[in-house]
Amino acid sequence: MLKGTLDLLVLKALTLGPMHGFEIVSWLEQRSNGSVGVDDGALYYALHRMEERGWIESEWRLTSNNRKARYYRVRAAGRAHLKTEGALLEKYARALVDILALRTS
């Protein structure tokens, strides 16, 4: 996976609402039909790093089946990062796709 992509994917996931780590992983796997593989350990590093930077915050809550879990929520700084970096990545990806398309034809 590209450097920094994981952060954006996680932030994107969190814009849907507060989630705990496993929910995030499951959501990503589901949305990409398993094509985006996230290393669980890497996910937690990313979560903690982003919390450190103030992009997200966490809180212990009960899950729907009454278990304690750490929920993450995106903060304003995280949204801003997602917006700017997301746009850059999108541009980059489109360019990449275009270039690759040129070669195959």
Place this chain on the structure above:
Amino acid sequence: MRNTRRLFHLDPLSRRLARAEMRDELAFHLEERVAQLVALGMTPDEARAEAIRRLGAAWADADAQLEHSAELKERRLNVRERLQEFADDVRYALRGLAARPGFTAIAVLTLGIGIGANTAIYSAVDALLLRSLPFAEPGRLFDIVQRSSEDGDAAWSFPKYAFFRDAQKSYQSLAAHGPTQTIITGTEPERVYAEEVTTAYLKTLGVRVAKGRDFPSELDAAGGARRVTIISDALWQRRFNADPAAIGQSLSFNNQPWEIIGILPPDFRGLSGRAEALLNLTARPADALSEPWSLEFSMIGRLREGVTAEQAVAEAALIGPRIYDAFPMQGGTLTTSKKPEQWTAEARPLNTIRVAKGLKRSLLVLFGAVAMVLLIACVNLANLLVARAMSRKQEIAVRLALGAGRGRLVRLMVTESLVLALLGGAASLAVALAGTRMLSAINPQDTLRVQGLTGGIGAVGFDAIRLDASALLFTFLVTVSVGLLFGLAPALGATRQSLVKDLKDGSSGSGRRTGAGRRVLVVAEVALALVLLAGSGLMIRSLGKLLAVDPGFDGRNVLTLRLSMPAGTVSPDSMPGFYERLQEEISGVPGVEQVAIADCPPLNNGCNGTIMTVADRPQSATGNAMVGVHWASQNWFETMRVPLKRGRLFTAEDRLNAPKVVLINEATARKYFQGEDPLGKRIAVYQGGFHTGAEIIGIVGDVRFGTIDSTAVPDVYISYGQARLPRMMVFVRTAGDPSAMAPAVRAAVQRVAPLAPVFDVRPMSARIANASAQARYSAVLLGLFAAMALSLAVMGIYGVLSFAVAQRTGEIGIRMALGAERGRVLALVMRDGAILAAMGLAIGVLTALALTRVLRTMLFEVTTTDPLTYAAMAVVLAMAVAIASWIPARRAARVDPVIALRKG
């Protein structure tokens, strides 16, 4: 979780906690993943292995890998939590204060007044005593005086100044200077203050002219030099509209032209603080500067680089006696003492003479008093907070039991007192502003002189008092210290407690310990209040005695004004006619009853005087007989209601060429004519042409011309009819309010003397008031502080007793149930108050006896141990305490035993 922790104000997350959280999180993830994989068909063991693999390093060595992250997190949490905690504490404190508006209002008001008064007095102390002199390198500026073993400090004559200047090696620059008054003549005549200076004056002080140039040094050579002047910025604005072309123009002082060579900077008006012009001293004719015993100038010097103060002092002591040898007093000295008079010179830092000693002392006394008031206010607040902490005992115990640290609770409570103090500090600024405005407006220089408060540098004046950065810093520091002072003790006391007991019995804890502490505080309060009461009582009694002094005349309904005739306006021979015309013209003003002229007003301190000899008596018999010499018109005594004791007053017959006559006062008769009849005797006074002798024609009552607290001195009066003097003060006795007559009288004077400036127009009553101004200010301020102290102490006693009654309701109920009468219960509480008061009084009296000694020089005809004052103040305090105890005592006596027992 965080909310819970916040709720109980627990310590912030420890590192351990942060790491445990992370493990919990990963464990939860692992379980979820395993469950998912099992659901997909894996065996639990396979699923677990797979889940761990996916977590990878994070799980394998979580300790090592997560260490860093946990540490960062902890640090961040710490900072954020502490900030949050502080904000929470402040919010909690504000909420608590808002919930008790009565207490908060009293506390903020007490602190506001207490701190504000301190700041105001501090700004006066700063401006008058502390702030460095407004000159370049003020530490190198020295004032040099002559000193006589007979009369103390003495001024310099020009020849002696020149001798010292040429003999010394310590100063890079020296200047003689002396205040003077002159008249700007021509259109709009105006009397102005000025300074006569030698050319190095500004250079020595390190002041540069704003425009034009400094005095050229060649003018110093001798008398009769060019008349050049440097004028003040104010004068330049006023008379020249700030026109730069004023430089080089000529300005007429006393009908002589002076060339303006420079303009002073706006903030400098000479060391006198009020000079409108600096006049070249050597412009005087040479013979007016050559008299070595005409001592009229001060001397300042700027030390040379590298010369120490000690060297300068030693050098002055060496040069001093040489000056006397060079200019011995002719005809021997006139001293009465056996030892010959010794003359020397003394150098002292200019800073040490910045204000009169008496003024410095009053300021420091007031500063001490106002600090004591604040101390009492702090004690009071500490008391209130102790009471509050005790009522919160159970809450505190719950918090402690839930794991809140003691430090954390102390911090919470101290925050509360700091918030309270800061509110008080903010409120105090209004008080301080009003106070500094008031202080800077009082005590113009004339007021200081008439009270004998001389010796200071006019440039260091009350008008420099303001609320500046240093005063604000002072306020802030005092506020914070006060907050800590009254907050810390109760907080420490309240958190040092037995958990179990307090949890169990809630708010009715006996509080013996803190109770005793509060009692000590109240005793201290009463003692401090008594010290202030005694001090103010002494000042008020002293003021009463000052006001009761009979000055020897009746100053009611008398308007006074000064008049100065510019040189050459009226020829000397027509002066007597001029006096007549002046009095006639003023008499014609409706509402004027009597008009008289004298050269110097009573209570002026600084009237003219000289040596008197009695005919046919050897000089040694009278010794150095100094008398005040006063010019008076013939009806002055009648106008001022000064009684004639024997003989006759001046009449119209006592003219220029008639035989010379004088009046003396009773003090002269007492001192120089013991057992003799002075009437008909001849005396000589060396002024006004009376050195040839004059006959004593009458004896009048003593009038105080000096300070009001001085004793009557020998005075001799001579008549304007027989001696000319261009200087005169007009006394107008009016039918109604003298101030209202001022414009009409002024107009009458100007009709007779259009070229003479009229100034210093004041009712005599204002002069009398000025004579005791400082005593009045001190007494009023001290009285105010004492009243504040008294009411605070009363509040303190009331608080302690009320609280004690509330705590002992159960006990009182039992006593009453067992048959104690209401009167006995009343007495019980009253006795409690009386014991506190008695201890406070005893300690207070002892402290006051020791401390009021500093007032000794400020008191007039009152000793610092005046028993009447002490007794009166003790009674006042005892009565106040009795009232303060009566209210809670009555409440105790009304306790209903049934209700009290059920509750207890």
